[in-house]
Amino acid sequence: MERASSRGEGRHTAQLSIAVALGVLALKWGAYLLTGSVALYSDALESVINVAAALAAWWALRIAALPADEGHPYGHTKAEYLSAVAEGVLIVLAALGILREALPALLAPQPVSLPPLGLALSVAATLINGGWALRLLREGRQLGSPALLADGQHLLSDVVTSAGVLLGIGLALVTGWHFLDPLLAAAVALHILWNGGQLVAGSVGGLMDAGVDAPTQAHICELVRGHGGGALEIHDLKTRSAGRLTFIEFHLVVPAQMTVEAAHGICDRLEDALAAELGGVRVTIHVEPQQEAKAERGGESGEAAIWLGPG
Incomplete structure (x- = not known):
């Protein structure tokens, strides 16, 4: 049987995830406003999804912790899969929104700048996301929580795309090839789209009573x-x-x-x-x-x- 302390620990982590996601969103949005970069815009938009995903994970863990009852004799633990599916769908929608912004900018590239403050904000947000993603993945494995694992995998993907965005902006500034900024934004969108599809596929398997590995x-x-x-x-x-x-x-x-x-x-x-x-x-x-x-x-x-x- 599950221990109540483990369930409570998972909910506490999910609550902290909401605060972390809001903080990272503020940092990334500030970096975008300072630079006007389409790639950083795409990065900030994904952080909006991170906030929604953290809220969904917290809700799912609350429902999953409810004891079995007459209407749910096997418990409510599958609520975590619903959260992971919802997160995957939100990620796909975010990717489509990024592509909508990136494609026109790719046809008519605009110069970008990377002031020190904008760079510092983006790097800080990436480091915070990276550290929190590792904690979510560790606790998700320890607790066997699909909701925490999905949130951690999403944030880790966010770290990778953020690093790619910063690299793309740096190359655009060094080479003068301004199309690299929207090109990296489109690449980020495709990566996010793949990540969202993987989350949905894995969570649907749980909802369909897939066997253990x-x-x-x-x-x-x-x-x-x-x-x-x-x-x-x-x-x-x-x-x-x-x-x-x-x-x-x-x-x-x-x-x-x-x-x-x-x-x-x-x-x-x-x-x-x-x-x-x-x-x-x-x-x-x-x-x-x-x-x-x-x-x-x-x-x-x-x-x-x-x-x-x-x-």
């Missing part, structure tokens, strides 16, 4: 083999993720003469091992007698069955 699936099988002593086989292993929770279910085949108490003891041992190793899991085990086994005794485990009994 191959390494996690293999780890689950190893844990079952290591802690399933006394049972004969498991089959029909299924997994799905819902936010920071992982649901695992399978059929456990035991000797026909085994008592209910003994079979229940094996189930408890397996559930405890999976929870200790993976954290945030809900395990459902259906116990069956020996005649329901799918793998041949002594044979290799098939794709749908893992033999646990003596070889």
Whole structure:
């Protein structure tokens, strides 16, 4: 089960993200006003999306923390995927807005300037975003939070594009090729568009009950083999993720003469091992007698069955 402290920690981080996003937006908008750069405009516009994304992540974490109820017996953790999908859509819209500004400027490039204050504001905003993105990614992995991970990935992408924007403006000033400024803005837009599409695709997979990744699936099988002593086989292993929770279910085949108490003891041992190793899991085990086994005794485990009994 999830710890309340972990859920509270995630919400606190999301609240701080809102403040950080607002601060970075002010810095980037100031840099744009000082320079008139289309590329810096595109960077500032993405920061508007960062604010909206931080608000969406905070809302999703509040909903996800609600306990299971009669209408939602599996909890509310999938709300985090809704936040990630919304963030992806907002990113796509921002990219389209940047392209709308960049294409006319590319056809009629205008000189840009990069005063020291504008440069300092842009660099400061990029450094703040970079540090906060690393924190979001670290806590997102620790808490298993799709909302925090999506926010961190977006901010990290923002850092990369900001660095590219500054490079483009610098090259435009050094070479006198003013078209580099809107060209970099268009490149930023395409990068943002790709990032938004990836976020939407990954989050939709969670909403569609996609199974865990191959390494996690293999780890689950190893844990079952290591802690399933006394049972004969498991089959029909299924997994799905819902936010920071992982649901695992399978059929456990035991000797026909085994008592209910003994079979229940094996189930408890397996559930405890999976929870200790993976954290945030809900395990459902259906116990069956020996005649329901799918793998041949002594044979290799098939794709749908893992033999646990003596070889």
